[in-house]
Amino acid sequence: MPGTARRYAESRAPHGVDLRMSSLIASTRFSVLDRSRTREGHTGAEALRDTVRLAREAEALGYHRFWVSEHHGVPGVAGSAPTVLAAAVAGATDRIRVGTGGVMLPNHRPLVVAEQFGVLESLFPGRVDMGLGRSVGFTDGVRRALGRDKDDADDFAEQLRELLGWFLGGSPTGVRAQPSEGLRVPPFVLAMGEGARIAARAGLPMVIGDLRDRARMRRGIDRYREAFRPSPWAREPYVVVSGTVAVAATPEAARRLLVPEAWSMAHSRTHGTFPPLPPAQEAEAREMTARERGFYEAGLTGQLAGTEDQVAQELEAVLRETGAQEVLVTTSTYDRAALLDSYRRLAGIVRARRGAV
Numbered sequence: 001m002p003g004t005a006r007r008y009a010e011s012r013a014p015h016g017v018d019l020r021m022s023s024l025i026a027s028t029r030f031s032v033l034d035r036s037r038t039r040e041g042h043t044g045a046e047a048l049r050d051t052v053r054l055a056r057e058a059e060a061l062g063y064h065r066f067w068v069s070e071h072h073g074v075p076g077v078a079g080s081a082p083t084v085l086a087a088a089v090a091g092a093t094d095r096i097r098v099g100t101g102g103v104m105l106p107n108h109r110p111l112v113v114a115e116q117f118g119v120l121e122s123l124f125p126g127r128v129d130m131g132l133g134r135s136v137g138f139t140d141g142v143r144r145a146l147g148r149d150k151d152d153a154d155d156f157a158e159q160l161r162e163l164l165g166w167f168l169g170g171s172p173t174g175v176r177a178q179p180s181e182g183l184r185v186p187p188f189v190l191a192m193g194e195g196a197r198i199a200a201r202a203g204l205p206m207v208i209g210d211l212r213d214r215a216r217m218r219r220g221i222d223r224y225r226e227a228f229r230p231s232p233w234a235r236e237p238y239v240v241v242s243g244t245v246a247v248a249a250t251p252e253a254a255r256r257l258l259v260p261e262a263w264s265m266a267h268s269r270t271h272g273t274f275p276p277l278p279p280a281q282e283a284e285a286r287e288m289t290a291r292e293r294g295f296y297e298a299g300l301t302g303q304l305a306g307t308e309d310q311v312a313q314e315l316e317a318v319l320r321e322t323g324a325q326e327v328l329v330t331t332s333t334y335d336r337a338a339l340l341d342s343y344r345r346l347a348g349i350v351r352a353r354r355g356a357v
Contacts, residue, residue, distance in 0.1 A: 024319040025312065026353040029326040030346065031065035032058045033101040033242065036079035037261075037332040038276040044078035048085065050336060055089040057340055059096040061347040064326070066093070067101035067131055073142040076264055076274040083116040090124040099129025101207065101242075101328065102190045105159045106136045107146050111177060114166035118180025131207060132160065133190035134198075139272065157198045160189070164202075164233070187233055188240065196220040203231025207328060211243030212302030214321060221322055241318060242328035246305040247345035248338070254305040256280045257342060260334040262299030269295045277334045312349050 034054050036047045055066045068085045071077040079085055082100040090098040098120075103113055113132075121128045134156035136148045143149055164187060166177035189199035191208045199206040206224050208217055221239055228237040244261070248254040263283035268274040270292050278286075288296060304314045315327070329346065333339050 023353045023356065024316055025350055026356070028319055028324070028350075029064040030350055031067065031097075031240075031326060031328045032063050032343070033067040033069065033328050033330045034079075035069045035071070035077055035330070035332060036085070038076055038078050039260075039334050040276045040278045040282075042276075047078040048088075051079065051085065052088055052092050054340070054343075055093055055096065055098070058343065059093045061344060062351070063096060063343075063347065065097040065099060065129060065328070067099045067129065067328070069101050070104050070107070070133075072107070072146060073139065074274045076268075076276045083113075083120060086128070087120060087123070090120065090127060095127075097127050097129055098124065099188075100131045101330075102131030102133040102188070104133045104135045105156060105163065106134055106148055110159050110163035111166055111175070114163055114177045114180040117185045118167075118177060118183055121183045121185045122179045128185050129188060130185045131188045131190060132163070134192070134195055156195075157202070160187075160198065160202055160204075163187075168232070191220055191224065193220075196224040197227060200224045200227035200237070201229055203229045203234050205234055205238035205240065207240040207242055209242040209328075209330070211241065211245075211304055211318060214318070217241065218321060221324075238326075239322060239324040240326040240328050241322055241324040242330050244303045244305070244331045245311060245315070245327070245329045245342075245346055246303065246331055246333075247308060247311050247342045247349070248305075249307065251306045251310065253338070254307070254311075254342075255300065257331065257333045257335070257338055258300050258303055258305055259283050261332045262296050265299050266292045266295035277332065279334050308345055308349055311346070312353075315349070 034051045036051045038044055038047045051068060058066050066089055068082045068089065069079050070082045072080055082103055086098050086100055105113065117128060117130050136143055136150055165171060167180050167183055167185065169176065169181045188205045188207050189195050191199055191206045196206060196208065208220050225237045244258065246254045246257040248257060259280040260277035260283055264275055264277055304311055331339060331342060
């Protein structure tokens, strides 16, 4: 993707989006990752059903993919079994690609992961993505419960090689993965630090965040592109940038979308537990220590949040800087109506740009 403007459009889009700037947005895919965040006063079951409902809305709005995540023993996240939840999402939708962002490979045997994705691809052919990460748990207690430790992440490259081998066939054990062997399930690597190098050497698409630290993100993308080796899975580098994108009628309303997650993250950094999302007005009124306040304010800064005009300009800048082919939006908040409105407004930006080129 070129790093300069492709063309200028003279018209204006709905909601006042100025189309006179470059339109990299028009040629970029936009997708959704929902982490099934639980909310104060609501159950985990509700969070999972909210995820499935959001997937239907994302499909109707024209998003390219809908992914779900893997977290274990986290009070604020209901999504602990991503391939199971992905099956529910795929069964409730018709066209949108469905996958994981991601299955944490060190937590599982590669054969079992291959079998799970083989079943998904067999049930929903041509719609399944296999997003893979190298995390091994949020706390020491979770890692012990999983029978893993931090060092298991060091084996990710070998685990990845074994996993992909089950789809290609020819295991030295003589075992054949059913129904996976011979199927083509696109793999993606969630790149956190070492992940970028692993993705490049394996010749796989890479998902990288976060949007708050652009310089670090660009360094990871540069390393990935420089080291990329073509593979049976991808002939060229493919970059997905991920992060929060909050769009609302006013900058203040967009900032309010960020508040519950910023408070929850600050709490996790200072108390060691990741709690359910509180309503924005309650989070803003809660007392915080100086350390908590620092993490909280950091969570509110650097995000792509604002009106349509503001977010469109920021997105164009990100796409120019990174050359990314896709944006994976990971926004979480307490107010589900406001969250859906944000996704609708973002989809409106994309439609307007595509209609103007």
